[in-house]
Structures are given as C-alpha cells and as structure tokens.
Amino acid sequence: MERAIADQLEALHPDAFGWALHCCAGDHARAEDVLQNAYLKLAQQRAQHDGRSSFKTWWFGVIRFTAHEEFRRLRYRESLLGRLLQLAGPEHDPRPSPARQLELDERAAELRRCLAQLPARQAEVLHLVFYQDLTLNEAADVMRVSIGSVRQHYERGKARLRTLLQPDSPHEA
C-alpha cells in the first residue's frame, strides 16, 4: 500500500466511519464491520482508485457498495433459507443498547431518526452535502446517479427534513 494513499485514508477515517454509520442506519457494530471490509478490499487490491474521480468520492463509493453487500448478506441470513442453513449463532440486534442510547447525544439521535424517515436517496444526499461537505456533483458520483436526480433529492430532502426537525412534528415509530 502506497504511503500517500494510507495517509489519505487516515485523514478520511473519521468521516468514512460517519458515512459507514449512515449507510448502516446508525448501527455502530455493522458500520465498523463495513469499514473494515472496505479497508480489506483496498489491502487485497479488490478495489483500486483509477483517478476518474477524487479519492474521497471514490472511497465513499466503495464504502457505500460494501454496506449494500453487507445489507444483502444480512437479509439473506434473516431469510427462511438462511435460518435453515445457518447454525445456531448469536442473534444480532441492530439497535444500540439502552446504555449506548443514553450516551448518544440527543440532537444527533434526533437527526438520525429524522433522516431514517426520509427516502434513502434523499437522506444520502443530505448526509453527503451537509455532513461530508461534498458538492452535489461529488454526491452524484458517490451515489452513481445523475446530477439532476441528486438535485431533486436534495431539494425535496431539505424541505422534508426541516419539517421533521421542527419540535412539534410527529415522528413515526
């Protein structure tokens, strides 16, 4: 692994974890697994930056793809066939423990709850733009959709999120 890439990865590590956390709907354990698998892909040269986009957008695309793979694997495990084939193992609860829930900052938790109520694309583009400070073009690169589509998700998502963040707005369970 080249030193320059390792340095970039180290600098991006906290934000990469935040992105993995978003892709895993706030599940810390899964986010750590996803990020570790993404690092393994890099180390095993199963993912290589070809220079067509910035390193950050490419790396976030890898994390997003890895999270989707992990999600599909989880869905399979939870399926009936998966239950039949899988040996009895410990059940994984994606929700944070009560102690962990207390530790989470209330405002951050509120934002996560509101984002969870948005369509996935809208939540993704809002996270990439406001949390990761990417432009709409870069967000489109990460999400592999057109800039027009991203702009639409961005505008609709902002309006909906503002409504949800208002103190008297009803939250879905």
Add this chain to the structure above:
Amino acid sequence: MKPNSDDDLCAVFAHARRCDHEDAPAWRPELLDAPRQRPRTVLRWVPVALLTACVVVLAVFISDGPGHEPRLSEALPPLFDSPPGELFASLEPPLLAFEAPSDILLTSRLSTKIP
C-alpha cells in the same frame, strides 16, 4: 452549491459529525497490510486441468499417427486390374444394330421398281 439559508441544517449536521467522530474506532493501519487474497480454489485447478487436457490430446495424436495410415494404393479399389476389353461391350442392344421404326423411309431401303 449550498446557499446560506441552509445554515440551520449545517449546524445540526456539524453537531452530529462531532458526536460520530468521538465514537469512531481508532485508526488501525495494520488493516491495510493484510495479505493479498489468494486465488480461488477453482482458479487454482485451471492450469492442472489444462495440462491434463494437453497430455490427453497429445496421447491421442501420437497413438493415431501417420505410421498406421494405409497407403493410398492399398486403400483404392482394384479398378484397373480387370482385363482390357471392348469399351461399350456391355451395352445392350448394340448401338449400331438399333433400328428405328422410321428406318423404312430411308433412301437405302426404298427401291422403286418401275413396271
């Protein structure tokens, strides 16, 4: 791309970002030094299968080589061994002896006799 009217959302996300960074796992550079993925078992057997196929093809080619091929003169039927004879002797009826019904009209057959 982001107008200033979005400051409220920026503040909320910035706060969430700070919280997540505090919870982020420590950077582990040793993850990047993981050994390269070994080739899959199926791919490992490909050269062996190819080598075996080559050996089989070679064995078939050698066992069925030109030494066992019959000579051309032996393979042909004995067309020219029969004794020479008249070329169209076997044709019946003979071509020259054929008489058509209209042959009586030929001048050689007609004999006009003047009384």
